[in-house]
Amino acid sequence: MQELDVLIEVLKSKHDIDKESIVKLLTCKESKSIYAAADEVRSCVVGKEVHLRGLIEFSSYCCRTCFYCGLRSANSTLKRYRLEPKEILECASRAVAYGLKTIVLQSGEDKSYSINVLCKIVQAIKGMDVAVTLSIGELKRSEYAELKKAGADRYLLRIETSNENLYNGLHPGMSYKNRVRCLYDLKELGYETGTGCLIGIPGQTIDMLAEDLLFFKKLDADMIGMGPFIPCDGTPLEKSEGGKVDLVYRMMSLTRLFLPEVNMPVTTALGVKDYNGYKNGLMCGANVIMPNMGMSEYKKMYAIYPGKGESINNMENQIENIKKVVFELGRSIGVDYGSRRKTTK
Ligand code: 5AD
Numbered sequence: 001m002q003e004l005d006v007l008i009e010v011l012k013s014k015h016d017i018d019k020e021s022i023v024k025l026l027t028c029k030e031s032k033s034i035y036a037a038a039d040e041v042r043s044c045v046v047g048k049e050v051h052l053r054g055l056i057e058f059s060s061y062c063c064r065t066c067f068y069c070g071l072r073s074a075n076s077t078l079k080r081y082r083l084e085p086k087e088i089l090e091c092a093s094r095a096v097a098y099g100l101k102t103i104v105l106q107s108g109e110d111k112s113y114s115i116n117v118l119c120k121i122v123q124a125i126k127g128m129d130v131a132v133t134l135s136i137g138e139l140k141r142s143e144y145a146e147l148k149k150a151g152a153d154r155y156l157l158r159i160e161t162s163n164e165n166l167y168n169g170l171h172p173g174m175s176y177k178n179r180v181r182c183l184y185d186l187k188e189l190g191y192e193t194g195t196g197c198l199i200g201i202p203g204q205t206i207d208m209l210a211e212d213l214l215f216f217k218k219l220d221a222d223m224i225g226m227g228p229f230i231p232c233d234g235t236p237l238e239k240s241e242g243g244k245v246d247l248v249y250r251m252m253s254l255t256r257l258f259l260p261e262v263n264m265p266v267t268t269a270l271g272v273k274d275y276n277g278y279k280n281g282l283m284c285g286a287n288v289i290m291p292n293m294g295m296s297e298y299k300k301m302y303a304i305y306p307g308k309g310e311s312i313n314n315m316e317n318q319i320e321n322i323k324k325v326v327f328e329l330g331r332s333i334g335v336d337y338g339s340r341r342k343t344t345k
Contacts, residue, residue, distance in 0.1 A: 008037045011257040022210040038253035038285035039225045045260040048331045051338030053102040054095030054293035057302040058083040062108025067170045067236045070303045071108045081298045095293040096128045106135035106136035119150035126151035131337040141185040155186045156194035162215035165343030194223030199245020201229040222340040230305035245274045249284045256285025270309040278325045
């Protein structure tokens, strides 16, 4: 057997290899056998179901100034919006009426919603018999605890990069240590915890991507979201080169091999960079898609990066298109909450 085949076999059975071997798998010419191995592990461990999560981007206001993100507060060219709690609940019940079993509430770090108001929103959505995922950034442990008590099941907070220097350079006024603290607090509080990284952000090396995978594994992440960095006007990185989709597929495949039980979406950023992103992502280990269930007049305004929101027409079409891709691959749509299914520990 060739060295690469041996590494893939070890990953398939032990779901662990050293960093040097990860780097080899990230840089080798052969991608097909890596994708195929990830697809096989996905099929054996999490099955053929694709879980749909209804995404509601409820506010584009953000107090942060992350170098890559179009929502950064310093981007004064952006027209901002925020939904009223009542509007958020309307979006949620529409998503539930479409049959979705998870509602994801995402926003910039907008301090105008108090934890109390957010708890009430979570409680009301939990009354609709769905899982609730939050993706609202860094909070105090006590705030995460209150939201958990209100019924939130899951939380998404990408580490963005597990390299402390690169992280600190990209996030003025924030710290890598606090980011990691948030993730471990979420885990300890019993949230299903999602993280992930940007792929192809300036300053990132293959070695750092290998470290990202080790970071996900050490955290025992329940969900991983990854997408290519897309340069965005109005940000310090607007003139930089974007991330390559092939590297995203490689990272997704290795994530599935490394953390076999994880729930992993095909991200919107990947869909923007690759017309066949949903299909290709589902063949490289992904088992989740997040249709946008927010209010149509605001979808384009949640401009984290260019191209986002443009492909989203009406919701019915969106869900029908997703189903078509899923069925063409011989897969099915998940009918339950689609929580992490633990087969080990
Ligand atoms: N390109 C791609 N992804 C981005 N994100 C933010 N800005 C960009 C960009 N320019 C991602 C971050 C964040 C998620 C919500 O969107 O990883 O965690």
